[in-house]
Amino acid sequence: MSQTAPLPHWQLTSIFPGLESPEFEQAKAELKTRVDALSELMDAHRVNTQESVPVTEETAALFDRLVDGFNDLYTRFSTLYAYLTGFTATDAFNDHAQAETSALSPLSSKLSFLGVRLTAWVGAFDAEALLGASEVARAHSYFVRRSREEARHLMGEEAEELLSALNPSSGRAWAKLHGDLISRTTIKKTLPGRDEAEYPLTELRNLQSDANPELRRAAYEAELELLGQNTVPFAAAMNSIKAQVNETSTRRGYTTALDEALFSSHITRESLDAMQTACREAFPVFQRYLRAKAKFLGKDTLAWYDLLAPVSAGTPRSFSWAETADFVTETFGSYSEKLAAFAQKTFDEGWHDVPPRKGKRNGAFCMSVDGVRESRIMHNFGGQLDDVFTVAHELGHAYHNACSFGAGRTPLQDDTPMTLAETASIFCETIVVNAMLGRADEAEKLAILEQDLLGSTQLVIDIDSRFRFERAVFDKRRERELSVDELNALMLGAQAQTYGDGLDAEARHPLMWAHKGHYYSTGRSFYNYPYTFGYLFGLGLYAQYQANPDGWQGRYDALLSGTGMNDAAPLAAGFGIDIESVNFWRGSLSIAEGRVAEYEALVERFTL
Secondary structure (H helix, E strand, O other), X not given: OOOOOOOOOOOOOOOOOOOOOHHHHHHHHHHHHHHHHHHHHHHHOOOOOOOOEOOOHHHHHHHHHXXXXXXXXXXXXXXXXXXXXXXXXOOOOOHHHHHHHHHHHHHHHHXXXXXXXXXXXXXXXXXXXXXXXXXXXXXXXXXXXXXXXXXXXXXXXXXXXXXXXXXXXXXXXXXHXXXXXXXXXXXXXXXXXXXOEEEEHHHHHHHOOOOOHHHHHXXXXXXXXXXXXXXXXXXXXXXXXXXXXXXXXXXXXXXXXXXXHHHHHOOOHHHHHHHHHHHHHOHHHHHHHHHHHHHHOOOOOEOHHHOOOOOOOOOOOOOOHHHHHHHHHHHHHHHOHHHHHHHHHHHHOOOEEOOOOOOOOOOOEEEEEHHHOEEEEEOOOOOOHHHHHHHHHHHXXXXXXXXXXXXXXXXXXXXXXXXXXXXXXXXHHXXXXXXXXXXXXXXXXXXXXXXXXXXXHHHHHHHHHHHXXXXXXXXXXXXXXXXXXXXXXXXXXXXXXXXXXXXXXXXXXXXXXHHOHHHOOOOOOOOOHHHHHHHHHHHHHHHHHHHOOOOHHHHHHHXXXXXXXXXXXXXXXXXXXXXXXXXXXHHHHHHHHHHHHHHHHHHHXXXX
């Protein structure tokens, strides 16, 4: 169905009335005042040591005061930052919001360094003695115990302070450059069946899901040309960020950047190895899906620009935004009225920014706005089946945030790792996929399975290609800078190792390293495998829900509210899951294998 009403933009006025409002100005001033006051308090009590700190009545009281202060500051800062992101993520040309974001950087750096000092100081306590002396510490027991381990990997105070001060003009600046170029750069093209127009990356990506193969190919070629305009600055950003992370990881005592990422992800190398072993065993299954799709499209092998092509026994169905919102809300109601009511609230209160447009970031995301206990969800909605799944997915993130708010979690209790951040999103997406499959005829089922398996293939095969690429870049960057051609070759090599013969070797995507913003971060390396973890962990949880639905919802909401309060393994063990066992991951992947077999049979049915 065509869109009959303007697609909504999110409202930000429930956060602050405007960028020039007194409330916004007061919030900025109050944040600075409180950051300075906390810094003075820490200086006065010499909260900067990594030497042993005795647990006394005075130090326990100081701990309580500092934890309360940091929780307050993190809430204030994240609210301001989310508010500004509401402008900059949807309009890269908003110079006012960009300037305000830049003005926050010094405070961000200072707060970051104060957090490092707090970690060093808390890590110097006897953790169990501190937990016995302070109720606040007991409420933040995971933070206390984790600080002791993290403190072992801190550089000296001066080095950490210098890193925090320089990051806005080094690693973070390179990341901003990449994001700005991706959002701002457009290309003027006359695409098949269309008048000449100026296209941003987001629109070219959407066009690669069109039924017209000539349009898909032209959009793909235009994307490569658009990205190619900035490969030199993209390569400079990649080289600089990876060199910085290599250096800081080494100085903090980690063997590799991956080891630091695993600690940040709250998982062990054994868990990652078990998951990747199961995934790589399953590559042939997903390559079967790719070959079946090629057969349906009348091709010997898929090209990159065919990956998003619709597969439908009739005219591909399109969805209006209103239809999507109603369907997702109704479907959530089959699982939980609480979840459905929450989804409806997000639509009613304007939490969604829906249409693609020039200056808007590509992709979709959900961000928490802690100060008002809300979320905001950005889409680039094109009315395709995949967009329906994306809405359900991002609403899962928002529901995860709501569970944390409802449980009264503080920021120091709610530091959810990337691996567990996908738990609710995959669960909610699975609710919608299963509901669609349950009511579909064979023709509809083919289209639904196509979108589901397209997503699964991205999460298992493509994510692994990104992991291989990033690990290779980190390894080679220890020796020297990498050229654009070398980065292209590493990307194509990683795609060859994962997609195999499921994808045409002459029509892959050498510039996917330039496309994906996840590579360009000094704070989040290997922002890839957590998606696979979340997908398969979410599938495993959903299978448990289907097997034992009684009392599930309360336990599940409690899990979501506690994802920042323990490592992934013990949280999973509470549901009888051993994430260090390859068999758990094989079990989740078997769900996808069953769907591939069903997809192959339907392709045979409709291509006879």
